[in-house]
Amino acid sequence: MTAHGGPVTAPADVIDLAQRLIRCPSRAGIDGYGPVLGVLEDWLAGRGLPYRRLHGDSGDTVGLLVEVAGGRPGPWWALDACVDTAPYGDEAAWSFAPDSGEVVDGWLRGRGAADSKLAAAMFCGIAAELHGRAGALHGGLAVLLDVDEHTGGFGGARAYLADRRAARPAGVMIGYPGFDEVVVGGRGLWRASIAVHAASGHSGSRRSTPGAVSRAAHLVRLLEEADLPGADGEFPLPPKLTVTSCHGGQGFSVVPDVCELGVDIRTTPAFDARAAEQLVREAVAELDAKVSVPRPATITPVASWPPYRLGTDRQPAAALLDAAAVEGLIVRPKTAGPSNIGNLLAGEGIPATAGFGVRYEGLHGVDERACLEDLPAVHAVYRRAVLSLLGRSS
Structure with a gap:
């Protein structure tokens, strides 16, 4: 399948990028973020995608922002995934190296595989698909790649919203994992x-x-x-x-x-x-x-x-749920108990979904891994939803 943005990024390319990200430890508050950001920058630059670093109040880098501008007027929408991670915990309890990045029996292994380096790689792939022949798009697509999420500071999102050069998003889809549900609200x-x-x-x-x-x-x-x-x-x-x-x-x-x-x-x-x-x-x-x-x-x-909850007829929830239905998936809207970046965005008046992605195990625990069998369907859903929001069919 192709679109105005070019061929769909092959799952193998998305997986390869995710593996390289996992092999760069980026534990929040422990590791430096230069290596993992460098992997992303090399990948984006190699495909001619426009991006820039975002900086926090103290001048530290808190994320990368990729911007694909359409040729027609309309609102901007954003995809968001973090590339910093939780700590490893007791490494002796892991059955494989936390930074292995290996694929075994269809599962991508390592810290960040589920939360959320695979989603970050997938979102980069979607941006690449839209870039280059984006003149038919209405508005634009921003892809936010955070490295200040697991600290709880959400500096990437804050810097994005404070950036006067960036168009304010009409809505955000956050790439947390989970194959059966779309998080449309949270306490x-x-x-x-x-x-x-x-x-x-x-x-x-x-x-x-x-x-x-x-x-x-x-x-x-x-x-x-x-x-x-x-x-x-x-x-x-x-x-x-x-x-x-x-x-x-x-x-x-x-x-x-x-x-x-x-x-x-x-x-x-x-x-x-x-x-x-x-x-x-x-x-x-x-x-x-x-x-x-x-x-x-x-x-x-x-x-x-603040708490928040989107009606399923409100964007971007509606686009994501509709796209899932077209792809033949049964996906339920969910209100989450824990808070997330969606709460921060709700406080800014920006609607968000947080959590539709591949199946996973070991998130924030030992033996974190992500199910690659789900990747093509998840990729197709987000791609279809983005094209719908930008005024194009797939």
């Missing part, structure tokens, strides 16, 4: 650090009051016993509260005067960031009312993203 989050205070003293003193750790433990119970609403309306997931960290004390003989808690609340349209913060403030007020303390507990919000 948001509200996170805070809480410092619980108390009077310090000697642990062996005859007179003592609850220390900061004891008071923090009571606050944990108040938070975990708080009433949260259930799922509401068209948003299928309820909110969730988790105390994720507890730090306090410096020895056995000292009653600690401060203990810090980390709280993660996953939000929904019916229980948003304001409701989450109010719940925490009420629990802290109840704690402080019980015992007189030198200082009330202090709450420091550290992050907040």
Whole structure:
């Protein structure tokens, strides 16, 4: 099959690029990103594709942006896949080298095979297919290749949206794996650090009051016993509260005067960031009312993203689901429990899908691998969806 952008990139070429990416370790916060970006730049330059590096606030490289401009007016759409990865974990637990990049029994092996170097290679292939004879396209296609995703900073997406030279995308399709579902929504989050205070003293003193750790433990119970609403309306997931960290004390003989808690609340349209913060403030007020303390507990919000959910008739979800149906696939829309780049984009008013790709195993764990049997169908779905959004049939 050919199109105005030229022949479809052969699966072997996509796999070869993905293998080379896997063989360049790019663990977030551990490895330098120069080698993995160099692989991409060589591949893009060899096909004459226009690209440039994106830089974060501190000047560090946070991604590559490929831009294929159409010859007719229209909105721009984006494909996004990360090429930084999770760490390896216990390498002794792997049955193959985390950076092997080998294909065994139809599975591509290595860290990043599933999340998301295979998708990055596939998206580069789609850009190559459209480039060169793109005059018939309406608007344009951007391909964002992140190296600041697994840090949680999402610097590539932030730099892309802040780049005045780049057209603002009308929607984004993120290449996370998973063959049976398209993620069209996700819970948001509200996170805070809480410092619980108390009077310090000697642990062996005859007179003592609850220390900061004891008071923090009571606050944990108040938070975990708080009433949260259930799922509401068209948003299928309820909110969730988790105390994720507890730090306090410096020895056995000292009653600690401060203990810090980390709280993660996953939000929904019916229980948003304001409701989450109010719940925490009420629990802290109840704690402080019980015992007189030198200082009330202090709450420091550290992050907040909105929940989002696209209707299946809204782009780019509709184009992706329609393309899957044309290719004979049964793909269900899904609202995810964890947050993702889609939440960041939702906060910017940009609709996104996050998660349609090949089957996988070991994502963020041991023996990560991606099923190459699924690659032709996944490639065809994304290609068809992009052409539909850009005003062309396949």
